[in-house]
Amino acid sequence: MDNEIDKVENKLKASLQMCNLNRKDGDDFAEFEATLAKIDSILNNKGPLEDDSQADNGAGGEPKQKIDFDKLDVDKVHLKVRQNRTVINKKPTEEDNKTQPKVLDQQSFMDQVERDANDRAEARAKSEYEAELERAQGNEAFRNEKYEKAIIHYEKAIIKVKNSAITYNNRALCYIKLCNYKRALKDCQHVLENLQETNLRAWLYQANAYKHLNQVDKFEESVAKAREHNPNQLAYIDKYIKQLDDEVLSAFKKLHRTRQYVFQGDVHALAAGRLKINESFLQNRSETSEDEIQKMIKLAQDVDLELRTNVIQALKKENDVYELRITPETTRLDNVVFNPDAVIEKPRRRRGEKNTEGCCGGAAMAALESEVQNRNK
Incomplete structure (x- = not known):
């Protein structure tokens, strides 16, 4: 086979020389004709040519042998399966199929996010509606005291x-009405620190609580902050502070006036025992000094707080009279001494005599009545 190809190449070169072609062109043309001869040989099944023989050799470098199927022993045949790994445009739709689920997943995710947002908005609206109903009922109860x-x-x-x-x-205002000023302060501080620093009502209610607790510095600071954060409401702030001062003074005068007569005309009235109060507290009825008035208010508040926090039981006695017992461990304040063994009765005062005993009225009495009612249920 190789001899035949060589003969063909030699003939071609001789023909080219006769055509007066230069050597380079002749070599290129001869190479082209040789390539055509190789292709023709492959198509005519004449076996591999020289350049292809090495490519089709086995692993040991030896050329393959033609198989005579008539003499083939099937028991000694070893088959080798070759895999066609060509993937160029074999299945052009596979790539589209791979990307399509990703697009669907992204769309599904966005749909889920939208559904979650709608659910949260619906839940929020429902909660706000229910909260508004509760607040409306609270407002109605507040108006009814x-x-x-x-x-x-x-x-x-x-x-x-x-x-x-x-x-x-x-809620803070309710605590103020119940004289629970420290609890009112917590609600006001929560609003100012966590919700709205400029909230006018929170600043004023905080000032109100500090006023009743006789914490003058913090009261003035709260008022100043209210003015600073709400410069357009200065007239309203001044009106509120004046009203607050009037209420505090009025409450003190009412407490001072009714302290000795809280049982008069009401056999079901309650008391926390007689309070023996400092002589100066009773004698200085015409006191006008702001400092002295504040001291008296503070004393009255201490009495009220002592009544609220130290009641342990209430026993009904004859003639619809109640006895309220006070814990003996904490029966002394700076200016107040409790008499835990006092018999509850309507205080009497003879003409011309000063009664130095009495009890706290107003909010204290309301708290005591509530305590007894709860224990009798």
Whole structure:
């Protein structure tokens, strides 16, 4: 076979020389004709040519042998399976199929996000509606002076919506009405520190609580902050502070005037025992000094607090009279001495004599009545 190809190449070169072609062109043309001869040989199944023989050799470099299928022993045949790994455009739709699920997943994710947002918005609207109902019931109870009931409704509203400054302010005002000033301060401070620093009602209610606690510096600081954060409401702030001062003084005068007569005309009235109060507290009825008045107010508040925190039981006695017992461990204040063994009766005062004993009225009596009612249930 190789001899035949060489003969063909030699003949071609001789023919080219006769055509007066230069050597380079002749070599290129001869190479081209040789390539055609190789292709023709492959197509005519004449076996591999020289350049292809090495490519089709086995692993040991030896040329393959033709198989005579008539003499083939099937028991000694070893088959080798070759895999066609050509993937060029074999299945042009496979890539599209791979990317399609990704597009669907992204769309599904966006749909889920939208559904979650809608669900959250719906839940929020429902909570706000329920909170508004509870707040409305609390407002109604407040107007009827049922402050404990109002607090319960406001607490339920806060559970539904935890970031409502209005609800916290309403509850703080209820605590102020119940003389629970420290608890009112917590609600006001929560609004100012966590919800709305400029909230006017929170600053004023905080000032109110500090005023009743006789913490003058913090009261003035709260008023100054209210003015600083609400410069357009200065007239309203001044009006509120004046009204607050009038209420505090009026409450003190009422307490001072009725302290000795809280049982008069009411056999069901309650008391926490007689309070033996400092002589100066009773004798200085015409005191006009602001400092002295504040001291008296502070003393009255201490008495009220002592009554609230130290009651341990209430026993009904004959003739619809109640006896309230005070814990003996904490029966002394700076200016107040309790008499835990006093018999509850309507205080009497003879003409011309000064009665140095009495009890706290107003808020203290309301708290004591509530305590007895709860124990009798």
